[in-house]
Amino acid sequence: MDDDDRPSDEPSDPEDLSPSVESRRSTTVDDEVLGEDPASTDEEDADGNVEEETEGVEGDEDGGDEIDDEDGPDDDEDGPDDDATDGEDEDDTDENDTTDGDDEDDATDGGTPATAGDAEDLGGIQGPETDEEMPLAEHIEEMMRRLAVVFLFGGLATLVAVTESTELINYFWGYHIPAPLENRPRLYGPLELPLTRLKVAGLAGVVVGLPAFVYQTYRFMKPGLYENERRYYLAAVPTSLVLGGIGIAFAHFLVLPAIFSYFTTYTSDAATIAFGLAETFNLIVIMLAFMAIVFQIPLFIMLAIMMNLVTRQWLQDKRLIFWGSFLGIAFLFSPDPTGMAPIIVTLTMIVLFEGTLAILRWTGN
Template identity: 30%
Template structure:
């Protein structure tokens, strides 16, 4: 296949992904106000005022949650389109490996997002609410939702580390030794990133993010070792 054909195929798959996301966004937008209400109640558990500080803020908040939900639901389809594009350049054993690990990657992403939404964020926002000490808080719906999405995305990506490391090690791009050498750099970078994207002035959420990343990164090192052994066995055969 020539370069122009590769580019044409990539373009067509990207167009299909965009169309699917737009369609999903339109569907979810119809009940996005109810989703925001449910999420707000789940995060705060108290009567915290939801405020839109501009005429477009409520619409932007609804669009944001619609796109986020559409992306999570359509994530398997997006990965499938990417897999089909890369499939002709892969060996059969690499295709089998990806067919196993791509669903596993999606599950890990959902676990990370769920951990943020159902465990971490309600506790963090609970600290904020108690910190007002009698004053009645009025929170921007757009800024609050954007903060929630950023934290959830960080957790979802953090839980992708073992799957991505497994794929990279299986393809011979990285090995366990390289991952060990880079672990400190990764931990520092993650902590700095968590400090910027989380809203917790206590530092608790940053430490939880770091702990989750450290655990998943150490798991990825062991996964990389297993992948290296499999590659050695295949090369011998």
Template identity: 25%
Template structure:
């Protein structure tokens, strides 16, 4: 009796292990393909700062192992980011059998769009935010202070910004989920627009360095994405009632 009752749990754990191994394998494959170019990848990441540094200034490595470990760390993080579609597919393949039909129609587009929005947030940070904030930082150095950033500190700084902007660009997904589940409504959120705008600037202040430029560059896109989320939320119907779910389950059976 116990063996029979435990078999579904064991099969689910085996399935989870398989999905995790495939996700890790995808990351490792990308990492091995990129590791030879680790220094070139770091040089590309550092370009927005190097272009704004005073003539003759360079980045420095204050730790003995930094020239080796820092590019490797960046390559590993980049490998995870590139493998996000594969990771999300493994998540989808694991949870899809337990979802109703209407839930599958919602979850799959959200998984795809969430990864695209994260990439968009990272690209926005690299191409728009970095040139502006690094230009600002390098021009406010006190007289007699040479700008020479440590490569490990720079990597930690830009990764934090990548995560901040990548997560911030997920606002439309959060709005859609909140409205679809009935936690709130589009009309209710529209009434709270002034508070949302203030909240966007507060989040920008918390997640970005202490300067007005980067705070504004995060807050404004977040608010625009909030408006985009309201528009997209109207395309999703309200979450089905229990009777609808029961009817769908009966039809599936």
């Protein structure tokens, strides 16, 4: 075929393709700037196959450098296969990143347990020097062994007191009840006397077993306590026992005789009072225990101030609230419907409260 018969759109020489390709590229860039679809531009060409062959020829001549530097419409639009390939690359990248992060974490952790020196370097909490790691079973075994010692002391004291319970009942009755020979105890049930004996013996067992319980508790906790905590415990617990003993003595020698004297006087004109054995000893035991707790008020105030929970000035400003609380507690727990015992207990609590504040003010705390 001659050159004249050849279609005008088909180039005769591959070297003549450069201007058309360059014009096509500029048209494509303009279309992309104007927002037109590059695919529509390809459709407007006379023959897409010729353009592809032209691009191939141009790529062979120029070594593919210029076409690689400037992306054509086909490079801008990724096909489904390209998207899938990109997605796989992204997933692989994420997995590699995660794996690398885990490897770095494992390398950082090292798997070596921390020591006491590491805890000090990092500002951690280190246990006392005497603290020893023990299995839970051994802790429970030690606790049960020490509780057995406490129950042994309390049980022995109870057994001894049972044999002397009649003398103890006569002692309490003769000291607290006015005219004990005239106001002999009344029995309103067949089990009142044996139950009262057990109650008195149990009270003796508690009095003896409580110091043993405090000591065994300290021995159990001692390995895990710091030196300052040991001093704090040894200062607070014996003080609590001493205050409790003072409260029991105060109730025994002052409060209970005053209450029973009031009982015998306010009913003398109307009727003759009869003291039941069980009810009378219930009142005695409850008042003794209640006054032992009431006398812990100074210790509670001191501990609250030492722990920076309250201040002396705050307690002084709220004293009326505390007085009202003392009155409500006394009427709630005192087993005396006449009001005599609650009033005595309330006055005792107020005196302890104000006396503790006065001592703190005097010492400058």
